[in-house]
Amino acid sequence: MSEGISQPDQPEDLGGGDTDLFSKFDDVIELRKGLLASGQEDPFNLVMEKVLSPTRAICNGRDTILLGTYNYMGMTFDPDVIEAGEQALRDYGTGTTGSRVLNGTYQGHKECEEALKEFYGMDHAMVFSTGYLANLGIISTIAGKGDYIILDIDSHASIWDGCAMGNAEVVPFKHNDVEALEKRLKRVPEGAGKLVILEGVYSMLGDVAPLREMVAVAKKHGAMVLVDEAHSMGFIGENGRGVCEAAGVIDDCDFIIGTFSKSVGTVGGFCVSNHPKFEIMRLVCRPYVFTASLPPSVVATAATSIRKLMHGSNKRAHLWENSRNLHLGLQELGFQLGTDAPESAIIAVIMPDLEKGAAMWEALLKEGLYVNLARPPATPANMTLLRCSLCAEHSEEEVTTILGMFERAGKTVGII
Incomplete structure (x- = not known):
């Protein structure tokens, strides 16, 4: 123990x-126990x-229809995507063991960013190790002390x-x-930096x-705009560019901001932009600079999937x-649904x-259907939801089967 430094008394029981x-x-803990x-x-x-x-798995020994995976375009088993990943694994090994600003940028990372720029028709693209890190990195870097972020109350945790x-x-x-x-924007002090954050599709x-x-x-109020298109990339808009494209903005x-873990079918995140100074983000964005880059096999699958989503x-x-x-x-x-249409x-x-x-979730699982059980505080207005995410690979017959499962489970639990 260092001399001259008084040490506080240590509690006898550090766990109580x-x-x-x-x-x-x-x-x-008590909620889970219950x-x-x-x-x-x-x-x-x-x-x-x-x-x-993309639509079926063995869960608890049972052939189960997957209706809660966000695998919207069903790209996880696409033969071309798998082949690209296998080839990159053989050519470049299992990982980069480094950050993008050091040894972690391989040819595949640049090709993935080129695919994103082509997909969105944007000048710049920056790939992150996850979609969570993309939001964490971009938002925390461009809006700091003295700036104002105006965001939808139901925004994602990332x-x-x-912020x-x-x-x-x-x-x-x-x-x-x-x-x-607009009311919030009018209250922002004159001359302050303003960033409005929206989502294309809200995930709950x-x-x-x-x-x-x-x-x-x-x-109109001079704010920059960031839109998270995690749940709309690939299938909303004429070219699958998301709600921004569909809305003409x-x-x-x-x-x-987007992710590879939904429609693209792998893992990773990204930001695309036309801002002329955007490339400086590679040097000042901490969640980009101080984390390992995606493995070569992952960026190869992402680039291949993105290019296929264009068609x-x-x-x-x-x-x-x-x-x-x-x-x-x-x-x-x-059933009561989250949207009217x-x-x-x-x-x-x-x-x-x-x-x-929870009872309905289990009844559906026993029927052979997996959905997400979502609960507060992740859900708006303290709702409990069974969240279903459809896939382009679900057949018409599977959708009919799913409806039968919901009917039987709903009657068993007393929901309908």
Whole structure:
């Protein structure tokens, strides 16, 4: 022990009382205990023993239809994508063992960024190791102390975390409310930096932002605009560029954030932009500079998938057909849904409470159907949801089968 430095008395029990750093999680621990007390499956710890295709897997020894994977365009088993990954694995090995600014940029990383620039028609593209890191890095770097971030109250956790890391003033507004956005913008001090953050599709309810109106309001007040298109890239818009494209505002968006873990079918994140100074982000963005780059096999699969998505109009059309059929079928069965009409590939089935939601989730799993159980605080308005994410590879027959499973499970649990 160093001399001259007094040491505080050490508590006898580091695991009890006020000294327990885990005490803040006691409510969650009790909630989980309550869910598992009846012997039901853990809805947050499902193991897929074998994945058979983009739409089916073996779960608990049962052939299960997957309706909760965000594998919107079904690219995870595309032969060309798999071949590209296998070839890169043989040519470049298993990993880069370094950051993009040191030894972690291989030819595949540049090719992946070129594919993104071509896909979006943008001047710049920057690939991150995950979509979470893309939001964390871009937001925290461009909006700092003294700047203002005006964002939708239902924004994803990665967006909120990016705001916190950057230490900007954060001003939330009511979900999808154009008037509320404008009111917040009017209150920002004159001359302050302003960033408006929106999402194309919101992941919990599957609803779409009114981007045309919101981007116009943001630009009127001199704000830069960042849109997270994680849940719309690949299938919304004529070329699959997302809600920005469908709304006709893609050229007015300063930054578009996305992920490879949804429609692209692998892992990673990105930001595309036309800002003339964007390349400096490679030197000043900490979540880009201080983390290992994606393995060569991953960026090879991403680049191949992105280029194939450019020509995915038939798959997009079939995915929309699946979404319309499932949404209408669930409505006719009497389920309460998150949107009045299908707006995306996400369909949220609202449950009365967490207990009923967990029971319905387990009943569906026993039927041979996997969906996501989403609960507060991740959900808006303290809802409990069964979140369904459709895939372009779901057949018409599978959608019909899914509706039958929902009907039987819903009647068993007493939801309908």
